[in-house]
Amino acid sequence: MRIETPVTRLLGVDLPIVQAGMSWASSGSALPLAVSRAGGLGVIAAGPMRLPDLARAIDEVEAGTDRPYAVNLPLYRKGAEEVMDLLCARRIPVLIASQGGPKRYIERFKDAGTLCLHVVAGEEHAAKAAGAGVDALVVVGAEAGGHPPAGLVSTLVMVRAVARHTPEVPIIASGGFADGEGLAAALALGAGAAQFGTRFLLSEESDLHPAYKAAVLAAGVGDTRTVGHQIGMIRLLANEFADRMTELERTAAALERRRAEFAASTLRMAAFEGDVVRGKVEAGQSAGLIDAILPAEVIVRTLAEEYAAALTRMPAPLRD
Structure with missing residues (x-):
């Protein structure tokens, strides 16, 4: 075609x-x-x-x-x-x-x-x-x-x-x-x-690590978050890291504290090492359609x- x-x-x-x-x-x-x-x-x-x-x-x-x-x-x-x-x-x-x-x-x-x-x-x-x-x-x-x-x-x-x-x-x-x-x-x-x-x-x-794929496959359309506002925003699956960042942003924590928390988690942790709890599991809302x-x-x-x-x-x- x-x-x-x-x-x-x-x-x-x-x-x-x-x-x-x-x-x-x-x-x-x-x-x-x-x-x-x-x-x-x-x-x-x-x-x-x-x-x-x-x-x-x-x-x-x-x-x-x-x-x-x-x-x-x-x-x-x-x-x-x-x-x-x-x-x-x-x-x-x-x-x-x-x-x-x-x-x-x-x-x-x-x-x-x-x-x-x-x-x-x-x-x-x-x-x-x-x-x-x-x-x-x-x-x-x-x-x-x-x-x-x-x-x-x-x-x-x-x-x-x-x-x-x-x-x-x-x-x-x-x-x-x-x-x-x-x-x-x-x-x-x-x-x-x-x-x-x-x-x-x-x-x-x-x-990608199988754990990353499994987490994204299980996600619904409402299971992603955006975090890193004013730092370098990303969309990712809700997990322990995303919850911590969301709370820091909700309470208007100091920018340097948010930067430190954001930098402590990486995409590599999730994608290569399979840590889908503390790593950045980046994915779009379309995960819920797959x-x-x-x-x-x-x-x-x-x-x-x-x-x-x-x-x-x-x-x-x-x-x-």
Whole structure:
């Protein structure tokens, strides 16, 4: 199956399905390779990766498919300049950058022939990124796991706002998507693709501790929280850490105390070590829409099939 949109034409993929770059979950080759092979855009999450590991993951993806793939780079990570040197030297097909401004990287990656996508969470940042020359925008709404927008504006509103504000730039909608009906909604909002994070987090290829996957699979739509306000807000599952942070924020504890508590817990604790009580179990609200851990190829195919079925259920306009 092929679904053609401005984003699929830009990226050279068959389906408007983007796998989110998720630290630890896709910090390797298995998940992005499976998604790209299936017709979507697989994304290597470079955030926690050492340079040799990142180079090896790129080698493995390129050896396994001739389809496009992307690397996600949070620009705030330690050693970001060295990572960019590596990615430019490898002339990766697509860069998805976040947590920083595009002027820092746009020229060098354009010179390398890399498509540049930038993650935004508002009209102002979208306009600045478009003005800097990015090829497309990943627009994140409040439902997203990891780092939602500080104002917690829903994806429904955020995507429409950015689509109206920067209509000349293709959009990938992110936050709250778990099935083909969600994909249909994203395209109806004006996006050219949807990014799926939690849905691919719960894939067989996702490189997470089994306890992390089990916790997310058991979650309902109301079982996530946002913590870290004024520090670096994240959406994660409710657990002992989230409860402590919520109480500190509710009682307006001193900022330094909140910073210390926030820093004492890490994503690595949950994702790599399996501590889902004290670690940061980042996940989106769409966790409550997912009831099975599946191979990534099956997830991509199912999303496309559900999208096609959803279109047949849409009522046609009545004419007098």
